[in-house]
Amino acid sequence: MKRIGVISGVANELDAFLPERPRKLLDEGALPVRRVAYAGKEIFLLCAGIGKVAAATAAATLCARHSVELLVVIGTAGKIGAVEGDLFQIVEAIQADYGAQRRDGLVHYTAGEMPIGAADVRALRALEVEGLGLPPARIATSDLFIECDVHAGRVRDRLAAVLVDMETAAVAQAAALLGVGWVAIKATTDSADGESAASFAANLDAAARAAAEAARRLIERL
Secondary structure, eight states: OOEEEEEESSHHHHHTSSTTSOOEEEEOTTSOEEEEEETTEEEEEEEOOSSHHHHHHHHHHHHHHHOOSEEEEEEEEEEOSSOSOSEEEEEEEEESSOEEEETTEEEEOOTTSOOOSSOOOOOEEOOOOOSOOOOEEEEEEOSOOOOOHHHHHHHHHHHOOSEEESSHHHHHHHHHHHTOEEEEEEEEEEOSSTTHHHHHHHHHHHHHHHHHHHHHHHHHTO
16 A cells, blocks of 8 residues: 555644654645655645544545545543543544434444434454554544543443544444545544543643554554
């Protein structure tokens, strides 16, 4: 793979990726894409903003305008599962806010499929990249910044996820529709509880650097 798209939700996360390498601005306006050369590859960088719509738009933009062969999500996440470590290679992504809202709560369905009838939730699988030495994780994505341990526990128990974020599963779904692969590296900043906002702010830069460095190593292996 020679053309790779890198997506983040927050500018700090993308700024931490290969900061020493010169970047060329290719697209101006609301979706500025920058290109950097590294490890014999052309890497196209885009931060379209926070949330699933922004993430899917970034994925579609990089595929349509720059013909990327792989989408890489980097950045931060909240930890909701009893798993060791604070830096993870995402192996599965699932949407946590897609389904049918019924009187007894939200019933989860596979994103993009009709949310009627028997519930069936299937995660999207990332491209396998070996040799990073990072713990694997399933991540649940929604348009919610979670500051509630009760909700976090519900997502964990129903979807078997150990991390939450606001981008990865949207990129994964877009990648499937566009016929390209995806991978993701996430570093944790908080525990998706009442302290999430303060923890995120305090840990953002360090987590962004950790995820960006792991993504650099990942790209070297492609």
